[in-house]
Amino acid sequence: QVQLVESGGGLVQTGGSLRLSCIASGRSFRDYAMGWFRQAPGKEREFVAAIAWTGGGTYYADSVKGRFTISRDNARNTVYLQMNSLKPEDTADYYCAADYFGQGSNYARNYDSWGQGTQVSVSS
Numbered sequence: 001q002v003q004l005v006e007s008g009g010g011l012v013q014t015g016g017s018l019r020l021s022c023i024a025s026g027r028s029f030r031d032y033a034m035g036w037f038r039q040a041p042g043k044e045r046e047f048v049a050a051i052a053w054t055g056g057g058t059y060y061a062d063s064v065k066g067r068f069t070i071s072r073d074n075a076r077n078t079v080y081l082q083m084n085s086l087k088p089e090d091t092a093d094y095y096c097a098a099d100y101f102g103q104g105s106n107y108a109r110n111y112d113s114w115g116q117g118t119q120v121s122v123s124s
Contacts, residue, residue, distance in 0.1 A: 001113045002026040002098050009094060009118030012086055016122070020081040022096030022115055033102030034072060034079040035111055038092035038120075048094070049081060050104035059104045064090075086122045093117040 008020040022034070035050035049070040050059045058070055069082040079096060097111035105111070 002029065002032060004096050004098060004113055004115035006094065006096050006115045006118040009120045011121045011123065013123050014087060016086050017082070017084045018086065018120060020083065020094055020096075020118060020120075022079045022081075024077045024079075024098065027100075029077040030074040032098040032100055032113075033104045034070075035097045035099065035104065035106075036070060036079075036081045036094060037097060037108055038090075038094045039117075040089075040092040043092075045095070045108055047106040047108070050102075050106060051079065052104040053099075053101055057104050059106060061106070083120070086120075088122045088124045091120060091122050093119050 002024045003026050006022045033053045036048040037045050038048050039045040047061050051070045051072050067085045072079045095117045096115045098113040099111045
């Protein structure tokens with residue numbers, strides 16, 4: 001398994017931007033697909049974006065497509081989530097997750113390592 005630590009959350013106004021980072025340690029980062037999920041108060045955890053272990057495939061929830069971009073830097077053991085045009089409905093705790101040799105699944109059950117989360121709040 002890998003250990004994951006997210007950062008970059010905060011409070012931003014509607015239309016603003018944030019970049020989340022997730023640093024991995026432990027097993028070889030490049031062997032993992034990485035995903036971002038979020039959970040709003042009182043709601044279930046939902047898929048946001050994922051990137052395959054090869055880095056060649058990226059996947060997004062319809063609600064964030066065109067606004068969010070996932071990327072990875074294997075040399076830095078880091079995955080990023082660039083979030084633009086933020087909306088109040090993007091307010092949630094954001095979690096990164098790792099899936100060994102995964103292709104970028106949108107199912108949380110496929111991921112075997114999770115970070116502690118970082119909070120994103122978007123004010124209207």
